Amino acid sequence: MIKKGFTTRLVHADRHCNRPQDGAVHQPISNSVLFEYDDVADLVDVFQGKKVGHVYSRSSSSSNSALQNMIADLEDGLGALTFSTGMAAISATLLSLLKQGDHLIASQFLFGNTRSLVDTLQDLGIEISLVDVTDVQQVSEAIRSNTRMVYTETIANPVTQVADLSAIGKLCTEKGLLYLVDNTMTPSFIFDANKVAASLTVSSLTKYAAGHGHVLGGVVVDTGIYNWEQYPNISDLYKGQDTQQWGLTQIKKKGLRDMGATLAPQSAHAISIGLETLALRMQKSCENALRLATYLHGHDLVEKVYYPGLSDHPQHFLAREHFKGSYGAIFSIDLNPDVDGFAFLNALNLVLCATHLGDTRTLALPVAQTIFYENGQDARTKMGINDNMLRFSVGIEDIDDIVADFEQAFEQLN
Ligand SMILES: *Cc1c(COP(=O)(O)O)cnc(C)c1O
Numbered sequence: 001m002i003k004k005g006f007t008t009r010l011v012h013a014d015r016h017c018n019r020p021q022d023g024a025v026h027q028p029i030s031n032s033v034l035f036e037y038d039d040v041a042d043l044v045d046v047f048q049g050k051k052v053g054h055v056y057s058r059s060s061s062s063s064n065s066a067l068q069n070m071i072a073d074l075e076d077g078l079g080a081l082t083f084s085t086g087m088a089a090i091s092a093t094l095l096s097l098l099k100q101g102d103h104l105i106a107s108q109f110l111f112g113n114t115r116s117l118v119d120t121l122q123d124l125g126i127e128i129s130l131v132d133v134t135d136v137q138q139v140s141e142a143i144r145s146n147t148r149m150v151y152t153e154t155i156a157n158p159v160t161q162v163a164d165l166s167a168i169g170k171l172c173t174e175k176g177l178l179y180l181v182d183n184t185m186t187p188s189f190i191f192d193a194n195k196v197a198a199s200l201t202v203s204s205l206t207k208y209a210a211g212h213g214h215v216l217g218g219v220v221v222d223t224g225i226y227n228w229e230q231y232p233n234i235s236d237l238y239k240g241q242d243t244q245q246w247g248l249t250q251i252k253k254k255g256l257r258d259m260g261a262t263l264a265p266q267s268a269h270a271i272s273i274g275l276e277t278l279a280l281r282m283q284k285s286c287e288n289a290l291r292l293a294t295y296l297h298g299h300d301l302v303e304k305v306y307y308p309g310l311s312d313h314p315q316h317f318l319a320r321e322h323f324k325g326s327y328g329a330i331f332s333i334d335l336n337p338d339v340d341g342f343a344f345l346n347a348l349n350l351v352l353c354a355t356h357l358g359d360t361r362t363l364a365l366p367v368a369q370t371i372f373y374e375n376g377q378d379a380r381t382k383m384g385i386n387d388n389m390l391r392f393s394v395g396i397e398d399i400d401d402i403v404a405d406f407e408q409a410f411e412q413l414n
Helices: 006-011 013-018 040-047 062-074 086-097 112-123 136-142 165-175 243-258 265-275 278-297 316-322 341-347 376-383 399-413
Strands: 079-083 103-107 127-131 147-153 178-182 200-204 218-222 302-306 330-335 363-366 389-393
Touching: 006 013, 006 062, 006 278, 013 062, 013 265, 062 079, 062 218, 062 265, 079 086, 079 243, 086 112, 086 147, 086 178, 086 200, 086 218, 086 243, 103 112, 112 127, 127 136, 136 165, 147 165, 165 178, 165 316, 218 243, 278 302, 278 330, 278 399, 341 363, 341 389, 341 399
Parallel strands: 103 127, 103 147, 147 178, 178 200
Antiparallel strands: 079 218, 200 218, 302 330, 330 389, 363 389
């Protein structure tokens, strides 16, 4: 059967994947924590994984299952697991699959909180190599006999380095390594994780997926590509007949059930509503970002623009290859050294000075003093973050209004 288009599938997903009662077009919000069984034998079978069902909503519920089905279908994945935040999905995945003495190769350009989590893993006895993922050679040279996993983001924040996603995927396939990709910046509308042979994707649903700055959530998706029989850390308890399910089963049991960062049913509902317009918002945000970045690229008061959509970006060709003609909606700039970045941000009226990204609204913030403050100067230098760097997450407003806001802010400085 030929799959329907991205948005068609999304707006009909609840009806088709989940078939709620009474012809409802949305999956109802299910608040029940417990689930009753008339026959205790059925309860036992569900507990033992012999029958599909729910026993306690920390592990599963119809609200979470509905969103998981929707996302797995959207990403052409084997299955998905939702969590209360993006960080919950990431930490659950890493802590369920890695053990003391394992080696993890991760991008040196990771999102700040993920980077901090990687330090925690190191404290727990997991060896870490942070490498420049724009260069597959660096990933290859970091491989050791105990390497289990390679972890990268698609487009890094704030400097927008694009990982050499296909080459790393090929390397991981050759070496039998698990390949974990954070695709928060490039949801499946513009990026196909299967094409780069990712094993698992993680993403923050808080960002583009939900999109309106009103709900937190995260997800891990198994693409179905990785052969879990080669992974040494799967507990015998979770080696069921279907070997494809081993990874998600272990993440579900250890990472979701035991660690407990479950997505609330109300949040699952809010995210599914946001998802319906993901393609429309993403398209508009990416178009707007290209327009705005191009305008700033030519501006006298701007020293440098970091955006993969510009032809002078070092990985412009990689971005073209992977993101279906889009380049994401995040970019950063270095203002001229004599321009006061804080004064500039304060002069913007329409653009919000706020953290967060992937929102309907255009957001701006100084990077070194906020989201990467805790990392310190050395780590920032390694990530390419300058003290006067400003980051923008471009929204869906009418682009002429955003450009006009930038113009009036520059005029105020002159
Ligand atoms: C925001 C973000 C996260 C964390 O997601 P939360 O939902 O805020 O916990 C992880 N990775 C990337 C790339 C992000 O931008």
